[in-house]
Amino acid sequence: MLETDKAEAPRDFASLRALLLARKDALPKRLAQVAGYAMANPDDIAFGTVASIAEAAGVPTSTLVRFAQALGYQGFSDLQLIFRSRLRDRVLDYDERLRSLAEHARGVSKPALLFAGFSDAAEESVRSVRERIDPHRIEEAVEQLISAETIYLIGQRRSFPVTSYMSYAMGKLGIRNVLVGSSSGTDAETLSFAGAKDAAVAVSFTPYASASVGQAKQLAEQNVPMVVITDSPFSPLASLGAVWFEVVEADYEGFRPLSATLALAMTLVVSVAEARG
């Protein structure tokens, strides 16, 4: 790695990426670290200064220069040009897209169709739900949750990914929460401790899992303020929450993308965190 590698030094992003990939095991520790950071944060490389990038990547500035030179560039600035050109011509990005589409256009396989279908469903769900959600409702929902000591998260079956992501996010943001239904079997007991000082978020879609309905009812009886996310005004959950959201996701091949539900769920979590300061 001492001498500059003769002749090479990719002048476009794709080649650079390939080069790094090929080399990643042979690179010294710090240089590999830079390579990883660069591929993960290409935009930062494009705009940053050696100082700012070095700090973000956790290396001294000289390492960045060495990195560039090891790849055959004249210096870091030279390498940086590649990252900038990547942002510059989005046209190329588009070209690339068309090429790959053309390549695979004929003989479209079943999995490819499915992927396109699920992607479409995800986009469509987000688009339609974002138009239908009333922002005031979100504020009201945050109101319910903001002063809760503990937030209980109810969701079974296909709602469980939603509540588990909420639980993860709340954990990261320091919001005390209990994820109900995680196969431990002691849910009713766990919930018996909840009271008016707490709050809950219940997520359930047709066919409404009986466990979720039961748990939500139990909490309602214990006067726990509740926010409900469901898919119809006729849902048994709808009337239990002080605030409830109707989220109708597109169905594709019997499954729903969850994209819109997750967006709403994350909004609630982050809003509560921000409101708490």
Added chain:
Amino acid sequence: MLETDKAEAPRDFASLRALLLARKDALPKRLAQVAGYAMANPDDIAFGTVASIAEAAGVPTSTLVRFAQALGYQGFSDLQLIFRSRLRDRVLDYDERLRSLAEHARGVSKPALLFAGFSDAAEESVRSVRERIDPHRIEEAVEQLISAETIYLIGQRRSFPVTSYMSYAMGKLGIRNVLVGSSSGTDAETLSFAGAKDAAVAVSFTPYASASVGQAKQLAEQNVPMVVITDSPFSPLASLGAVWFEVVEADYEGFRPLSATLALAMTLVVSVAEARG
């Protein structure tokens, strides 16, 4: 035009554009020339140096500085930040759009902005990932999974919603699976039964949860065919799978929408089910 215009100085591209439009007749000749150049070549402003931009626009460097200051910016570099953020990523672009929306139409609350942000991140993730995924890879992945006796699902933290949804879907479709990491604590033992007759799907994103990495390594050692979904070629998981997917989701407020990952995950599940007939 001598003194800096009090208070103003747009912090987003849309507002800046509007400001220039409103002012263009009142601006002195050279400054108008710069304004015209800037709106016609925003990318050049983002990347260039005062010297290069000045030359391209046909004005002396000092004019660029005066231009920026006349608009209320501290200097040219300050103005340049607006042009850079515009390119940075589309999520931010959208964020900016919303902020300027909020400026004009008062009363857009923080939660509403967040919801729009998460929704947009979800859409953007799906859009960008669907372009980058190679359909052949999906077929290869299905190949790995199709004849598995049991499919092991590995995912911690923010990947857990993905694997739990896969587990739910597989259950509905009669695909035998084991969801690893569901807080039971007996994972290593569970995994020890896996062999070449089985298969696994591992999902992990930066910062890669050590449990996931360990579990995936264990399965790799036991010759379990594996499909990996991760976010970088430098991921420790990438090299473990016979097939691996790079899925980079937009980051918004520190969280990712998961929409694209879920679409891919569901594609795999349903594809396997259909291939099995």
Added chain:
DNA sequence: AAATTCATGAAATTTATATTTTATTTTTGA
């Protein structure tokens, strides 16, 4: 038309940024 204000561009200055050097640590090979 003269006086004043404002805009302009070249050059000087200041600030920031990248690169090189060098001493030290780490890794590699005998």
Added chain:
DNA sequence: TCAAAAATAAAATATAAATTTCATGAATTT
């Protein structure tokens, strides 16, 4: 395990870039 080679990080240097100054020219006002 030791010696040599390579990699690393802090500091020094060199380079580049942004900003300010100032003398000059163009508009505007009375």
